[in-house]
Amino acid sequence: xxxxxxxxxxxxxxxxxxxxxxxxxxxxxxxxxxxxxxxxxxxxxxxxxxxxxxxxxxxxxxxxxxxxxxxxxxxxxxxxxxxxxxxxxxxxxxxxxxxxxxxxxxxxxxxxxxxxxxxxxxxxxxxxxxxxxxxxxxxxxxxxxxxxxxxxxxxxxxxxxxxxxxxxxxxxxxxxxxxxxxxxxxxxxxxxxxxxxxxxxxxxxxxxxxxxxxxxxxxxxxxxxxxxxxxxxxxxxxxxxxxxxxxxxxxxxxxxxxxxxxxxxxxxxxxxxxxxxxxxxxxxxxxxxxxxxxxxxxxxxxxxxxxxxxxxxxxxxxxxxxxxxxxxxx
Amino acid sequence: xxxxxxxxxxxxxxxxxxxxxxxxxxxxxxxxxxxxxxxxxxxxxxxxxxxxxxxxxxxxxxxxxxxxxxxxxxxxxxxxxxxxxxxxxxxxxxxxxxxxxxxxxxxxxxxxxxxxxxxxxxxxxxxxxxxxxxxxxxxxxxxxxxxxxxxxxxxxxxxxxxxxxxxxxxxxxxxxxxxxxxxxxxxxxxxxxxxxxxxxxxxxxxxxxxxxxxxxxxxxxxxxxxxxxxxxxxxxxxxxxxxxxxxxxxxxxxxxxxxxxxxxxxxxxxxxxxxxxxxxxxxxxxxxxxxxxxxxxxxxxxxxxxxxxxxxxxxxxxxxxxxxxxxxxxxxxxxxxxxxxxxxxxxxxxxxxxxxxxxxxxxxxxxxxxxxxxxxxxxxxxxxxxxxxxxxxxxxxxxxxxxxxxxxxxxxxxxxxxxxxxxxxxxxxxxxxxxxxxxxxxxxxxxxxxxxxxxxxxxxxxxxxxxxxxxxxxx
Numbered sequence: 001x002x003x004x005x006x007x008x009x010x011x012x013x014x015x016x017x018x019x020x021x022x023x024x025x026x027x028x029x030x031x032x033x034x035x036x037x038x039x040x041x042x043x044x045x046x047x048x049x050x051x052x053x054x055x056x057x058x059x060x061x062x063x064x065x066x067x068x069x070x071x072x073x074x075x076x077x078x079x080x081x082x083x084x085x086x087x088x089x090x091x092x093x094x095x096x097x098x099x100x101x102x103x104x105x106x107x108x109x110x111x112x113x114x115x116x117x118x119x120x121x122x123x124x125x126x127x128x129x130x131x132x133x134x135x136x137x138x139x140x141x142x143x144x145x146x147x148x149x150x151x152x153x154x155x156x157x158x159x160x161x162x163x164x165x166x167x168x169x170x171x172x173x174x175x176x177x178x179x180x181x182x183x184x185x186x187x188x189x190x191x192x193x194x195x196x197x198x199x200x201x202x203x204x205x206x207x208x209x210x211x212x213x214x215x216x217x218x219x220x221x222x223x224x225x226x227x228x229x230x231x232x233x234x235x236x237x238x239x240x241x242x243x244x245x246x247x248x249x250x251x252x253x254x255x256x257x258x259x260x261x262x263x264x265x266x267x268x269x270x271x272x273x274x275x276x277x278x279x280x281x282x283x284x285x286x287x288x289x290x291x292x293x294x295x296x297x298x299x300x301x302x303x304x305x306x307x308x309x310x311x312x313x314x315x316x317x318x319x320x321x322x323x324x325x326x327x328x329x330x
Numbered sequence: 331x332x333x334x335x336x337x338x339x340x341x342x343x344x345x346x347x348x349x350x351x352x353x354x355x356x357x358x359x360x361x362x363x364x365x366x367x368x369x370x371x372x373x374x375x376x377x378x379x380x381x382x383x384x385x386x387x388x389x390x391x392x393x394x395x396x397x398x399x400x401x402x403x404x405x406x407x408x409x410x411x412x413x414x415x416x417x418x419x420x421x422x423x424x425x426x427x428x429x430x431x432x433x434x435x436x437x438x439x440x441x442x443x444x445x446x447x448x449x450x451x452x453x454x455x456x457x458x459x460x461x462x463x464x465x466x467x468x469x470x471x472x473x474x475x476x477x478x479x480x481x482x483x484x485x486x487x488x489x490x491x492x493x494x495x496x497x498x499x500x501x502x503x504x505x506x507x508x509x510x511x512x513x514x515x516x517x518x519x520x521x522x523x524x525x526x527x528x529x530x531x532x533x534x535x536x537x538x539x540x541x542x543x544x545x546x547x548x549x550x551x552x553x554x555x556x557x558x559x560x561x562x563x564x565x566x567x568x569x570x571x572x573x574x575x576x577x578x579x580x581x582x583x584x585x586x587x588x589x590x591x592x593x594x595x596x597x598x599x600x601x602x603x604x605x606x607x608x609x610x611x612x613x614x615x616x617x618x619x620x621x622x623x624x625x626x627x628x629x630x631x632x633x634x635x636x637x638x639x640x641x642x643x644x645x646x647x648x649x650x651x652x653x654x655x656x657x658x659x660x661x662x663x664x665x666x667x668x669x670x671x672x673x674x675x676x677x678x679x680x681x682x683x684x685x686x687x688x689x690x691x692x693x694x695x696x697x698x699x700x701x702x703x704x705x706x707x708x709x710x711x712x713x714x715x716x717x718x719x720x721x722x723x724x725x726x727x728x729x730x731x732x733x734x735x736x737x738x739x740x741x742x743x744x745x746x747x748x749x750x751x752x753x754x755x756x757x758x759x760x761x762x763x764x765x766x767x768x769x770x771x772x773x774x775x776x777x778x779x780x781x782x783x784x785x786x787x788x789x790x791x792x793x794x795x796x797x798x799x800x801x802x803x804x805x
Contacts, residue, residue: 009368011801012343013391013493019435020479020492027466027475037466041340045443045465048785051338075368078630084639086365088347089337120388124377127369127628163391163494219504220708246479246486254490254497255504259384261494267385272378274496317506317707 001066001177003030004058004101005040008094009085009121009130010072013163014112015042020246021166029170033177038065048089055090059100067176068105070133073114073121074098074143077129084128095143098133102144106152107176108133109159111169116158116189117264118142124268134158135189138264154183158190162261167243168195189264191237199288200233200258203241204250210234212306213299214314219274220255223314227283230274231257234287238262331358334775336785337365339793341440343392344800346754348793349637350786352775357789360763360770362754367613367639370805371626374744379405379713379736382744386732387494389746390802392435394493395428395485396725397732397802400746403580404732406500407719409711415582416705417502422579422586423515423697424489424498425723429578430522430690431478431492432726433654433683434530436797438463438474441680442550444790445557455556462550470529470550477525484518487511502708509703519695526691530684539688542664544681551684558677567769567792568673570649573656574600574752576731578724579693586693587724590660591645595671597660600645602720605731607641607747611756614641618759621733621745622718639804642755642764643747651765652728652752653796655682663689675769676795683797715739725749727799748802755803766796 007015019026030037039046039054046054057063074095075084082093090097102108110133113119117137121130132142134156140146142156149155157176159168172192175181187196204210209224216223225231233241236258240250251258259273260266271277277284286295309321337347347363370389374382382401387394399421406412413421442463450456462470482492488505489495497504507515523535531538532548544564546552558564577589590597608618613629613636629636642649650656655678658666663685669678718735728749735743755764763771773788780786 007344009366011388011391011394011493013388013394016391016394016435016493017491019475020482022476022479025472025475025479027472031467041338042343043439043465044340045446047340047790048336048338049783051340075366078628078632083632084367084628085345086347087337088339088345088363088365089335120373120385121368123385124373124375127372128367130368162388163491218708218710219499220502220506220710244486245491247483249483249486249490251490251496253505254488254495256490256496259496272380273384274380275378318508 001034002036002038003067003069003173004038004065005069005071006094006097007041008070008072008098008115009075009128010112010114010119012042012071014071014169017163018166018169021170026166026170030173033174035173035177038063052090055097055101058104061104065101065105067107067109067173068101069109069111070098070115071111073118073130074133075128075130076143098143102148102150105150107154107157108150109157109172110134111159112164113160113162113261113266116160119162120267122267135264154181155190157181157186157192160189160191160262161238162266165195165240165243165245168192187237191262195239196237196262198237198239198242200236200238200240200252202239204233204252205241206252209310209314211302212310213303214306214310217315220317221315222255222317222319225252225257226276228276229257230259230272230276232260232285233258235285236260236262332780334780334783336789339785341443341794342798342800343390344803346798346800348789350770350789352780355775355777357770357773357775360767361637362756362764362766363638364640364754364800364804366800367628367804369626369628371744371746374741377741379734379741382734382741383496383499386746389805390799391493392432393725393727393730393799393802395425395495395498396723396730398495398498399425400721400723400730400732402498402500402721403723404719404721404734405713407721408717408734408736409500409714410717411500411709411711412582413500414502414706414709416702417707418581419697419701420488420503420507420707421498422581423694424485424495426579426690426694426697427481427484428492429726430687431481433687434474434478437680437683438471440797441794442470442554444787444794447787449787453560455553455560458553459557462553473525473529477522481518481522484515487514499708500713501710504708506707507701507703512698512701512703515698519691519698523691526687531688535688535691539685539692541685543668544665544677554680563676563791564672564678566676566788567773567795568675569651570765570768571670571674572648572650573659573670574645574650574652574729575657575660576600576722576724576729578657587657587661591650592656592659592670597662604646605643605747607643608758609641610759611636611638612641613639621731621747622720622735624745626745638756640751640755642758643752644758649762649765650752652749653679653682654686654726655679656728657724658682658685676791679795727797728752746805748799748805750798750800750803753796754798754800766793766798
């Protein structure tokens with residue numbers, strides 16, 4: 001299968017993250033799965049007229065296209081013209097190219113939260129009128145429209161994340177190469193379920209603090225960040241703490257909150273990213289799938305039962321009190 | 331005279347279109363267009379100042395930590411405080427790792443593949459370059475991507491992930507490294523040193539860092555210098571002889587690489603008040619202004635007298651070149667100085683980056699050894715409801731500045747000048763070209779290239795020698 005990769009209005013960070021793929025590295029993985037890059041703006045040799053020829057051949061149906069990857073939001077501004085991003089050397093907007101090329105591809109993959117839902121590029125007053133490829137925030141639509149289905153039968157596959165984990169992208173491509181990704185494999189926002197059926201909370205290294213509601217009061221403290229520091233790992237989809245990033249990393253392990261970057265409209269949480277909004281002292285936005293009354297009851301109970309070790313460590317920048325050791329059995 | 335419009339211009343980060351006027355086999359004039367406008371400075375208005383730490387790194391996926399560091403320092407300056415000293419070291423460590431990773435990406439993935447083209451098939455070095463740098467499968471490319479991914483484990487450990495970490499804060503960093511972390515980072519750095527010494531330099535990094543003349547034969551660095559000699563890349567794409575650095579990696583006792591302006595053969599202080607962004611040829615509305623007062627108002631009519639979304643930053647009314655070469659020149663590295671004195675062309679810029687990779691390896695090792703794990707890494711304090719400040723750092727590609735003003739606890743003003751804004755900005759109201767536009771004048775264009783409309787190879791070498799980051803440029 002071949003892949004055409006376009007960078008629309010984003011930061012390029014999903015490609016940069018993708019290059020962090022290990023065991024095997026990106027190009028080895030693609031090669032061994034029978035995937036070839038028809039063109040990628042950061043990785044391919046072809047430039048200028050050579051690229052224009054290649055895009056034109058796809059547009060005319062002369063070069064069959066298996067997978068179109070789009071990284072970055074699509075700019076509709078100013079005034080619906082798309083001229084805030086002209087594909088250089090072509091005299092046409094990226095919006096126009098995406099609308100033209102997507103129907104030619106067997107599969108269309110939106111890579112990153114800008115491409116999927118608009119993402120950070122649509123933050124604030126959304127100066128450039130950015131949208132996702134098939135979603136505008138949480139609403140279906142985007143530049144291809146709610147009814148778009150690629151030739152292969154799937155809607156736009158939304159590999160959301162800011163940035164995307166290299167495994168999310170490579171495994172989506174591997175599933176496509178194996179003809180193994182079906183509509184059942186996508187969640188309600190068209191994200192691949194292999195990572196979107198998990199929550200960032202799963203395997204979070206702060207789980208014991210969470211269990212006892214032993215909370216960090218300020219950044220750099222190692223307690224749970226849900227109560228005070230804006231962490232929404234219990235609601236955010238992603239296997240970030242199961243597979244980890246760049247070796248051993250994840251946002252929560254590095255001491256800052258999950259900001260739900262795999263979700264539509266994460267860029268406008270309605271409060272500061274690193275502060276939990278509260279109503280009458282109680283955090284607004286409780287864990288997914290949990291009845292509020294039960295959460296409150298359990299939270300107050302577990303808070304009352306918090307061991308000193310956890311309470312003290314939670315507001316320290318490192319472990320001050322180690323776990324109690326059991327003595328010899330006899 | 332004929333005109334060429336070049337694009338999509340790939341293997342630069344982001345979107346770039348170059349228009350050339352060509353006569354008698356040479357570029358007569360060049361115009362650099364940044365054809366993407368997202369409007370980050372406007373997105374930030376009215377937001378909680380802390381949100382700049384989440385939003386501005388997402389300007390750029392390759393200079394993400396640089397943006398993060400600039401935002402954190404701008405907020406710290408607005409508060410009149412500094413990072414906890416050991417926190418500043420960890421921030422410097424994260425930032426330096428990103429800069430080295432970026433230099434490696436540029437050399438192996440963006441710059442060197444151009445020499446694999448069939449037009450160079452008769453050159454003695456061509457088969458070796460094809461084996462090393464063919465896109466996707468070249469052995470040097472694969473080794474570099476693997477070494478880079480492993481190096482970025484340091485960012486995984488301390489910053490959670492790369493790109494887009496929230497670990498760098500105005501008061502320091504969010505994760506205090508323990509002794510175990512420090513020895514692990516040391517191991518990652520030794521592995522990276524092994525890659526550099528076996529592959530990129532083919533000799534100890536200290537030997538390359540101490541180079542005084544461009545004579546070096548081992549590793550991929552040696553291959554580059556052989557090509558540079560053969561194609562006379564020192565004479566191609568010469569710069570304007572004026573270099574600026576904001577100073578890299580600020581620690582409690584000052585930056586690890588100095589701030590300075592180098593012109594007329596000598597380094598001096600940077601007159602920061604004399605920075606202004608000219609918008610005469612940008613699709614922007616307003617007046618030339620210092621970034622502390624500047625606005626970002628898009629000219630949605632895209633008037634004919636402008637040709638880019640990029641503003642044209644000037645220092646004392648004149649362009650400056652920024653980047654690794656500028657940093658090394660201002661730091662007084664003898665080879666960088668010699669290269670600058672010879673005109674600072676394509677070879678000089680690439681050599682500047684290679685020198686910096688070698689020197690930063692040593693600097694990183696010293697930095698990690700100096701970190702006191704028992705210290706505090708964050709001094710938490712609330713941000714002020716009123717205040718203003720600038721965060722000035724050195725991204726891989728050069729000087730990056732954020733200027734913020736906070737009013738009533740909200741962002742009232744936010745302006746950013748990125749390195750490639752300096753290097754790839756358009757003409758100013760005097761008609762003076764920006765650095766890349768000037769460097770392209772005189773570049774050769776073959777009859778065949780002109781006839782076929784192919785992007786001239788010399789033009790590609792010059793443009794990519796700057797390592798432009800176009801997503802940062804307009805932001």
